[in-house]
Amino acid sequence: MLASSRPPALVHPGARRSPAVVVRAAASTGTAAPAAAIDALKRGVAQPGSVPAPAMLSAMLELERAKLSPEPWLASIEAPRARWRLIFTADSKQVQAGQKKQPSKGGIFFPIPAVQKFDPVTKDFENGVFLGPIASLTFNGPYTMAGRQLSFDVRSMNIGLGPWRWSIALKKDAKPLDQLPDSERKALPFFLYAYADGDIIVARGRSGGLAVWTRTTAEWEMNAGVAQVYK
Template sequence: MLAHTQHSTVCPARAPQQQCHRPFAASPRRARLQPVRAAAASVDTDSALSVIKSCVAKPGAVPAPVVLDAMLQLEAAKLPNEGWLELLQAPGTHWKLVFTADAKQVQAAKKKQPNKGGVYFPIAACQKFDAAQADFENGVFLGPIASLTFNGPYAMKGKQLTFDVVKMNIGLGPWRFSIPFKKDAKGIAEMDPQDAKKLPFFLYAYIDRDIVVARGRSGGLAVWQRASKDWEAKAGVLAVYK
């Protein structure tokens, strides 16, 4: 946005050494170009979302560099985050990891350098957010055979969701047991602010009812899809996430 400043120009009706001050205003040509730029940004966002939705609809169908570029476009769009937390932690909603790109690939893509773009995640990984308990759980699943998840408290401020890992949960067939990492685990709001700053986090670029795009603390980017009940049953998620 152009700030209104005072711009000094020479007044033709006065002596050459005299000056008058007129407020700066955008030229008609500049004013006409502004809506065009806004429209172009909107088209880029729509195109990026179309790529991401194609990526989750048929994993592997969209080349990895194209998916990564779409994620970067969504980040650059700086979209409003109204209602994102409610979508993220909607009752019964679990998020299946579909695609990841590590920090090196992200930086190469931003610099327009050659890169692999990332990978479609090869095994079943899923996360959930329990609003009632303020508890985040994330892990990998091998159908009815085994699972490994980690959980702890979380809190969201703006577009950043900070979380802690206080417990590891292991599943082997019908058996489940947990290993605590922290005996004096606290909620995020109860922690010392300096300690909270050291925790892992997700910085979200986009969330809707079906997909999530976020950057992790390490600098990598990822895409999640809202998991279907059929997929959860086959992956073994339903046996763990109630």
């Protein structure tokens, strides 16, 4: 879910850190984060189109290759009232082209609001698309994170129309994730994170595509209809 244009306010103002600070934090774990790649992605999400799509993809791939320590990432992902808007995506073919240094479009800036959140208390995620105060469609279920991989299970679909909400169970009597057989656990969708801080998340999905999310602001959430759904 992407946008062709977006004001800088969409990047969470209280969470910005300079590339130098990011590098020092990562260096304490033994691996220095590529500051230029992080800076390019943050500029790209603050003003979509200011950084060309191939450069966005190149920055994401550089972060993957850096193999940074994931230790602090979950705290950023689950931060209080954190909502993460999908800004840029590159599908598996574009990712493969980027890895081989072959020409491609690089990816797209997602055209509509798509936002996810993770609740550290209930360990429930919710992810969906929003059409302002008019309508929304979200999906939710439990999640768990081990190392770089956050696995989740979609168990409910939630439909919003104006002030009304309907929830439809997609899986009844589902077991907790830690009680699933290994075969079912391995089949769950997941995000394989390459980087996360207070401003952005970079992750690869099960399909092999890469994406960048940015933390929203309360003002943007009100305008996009997210605040009506994500309490």
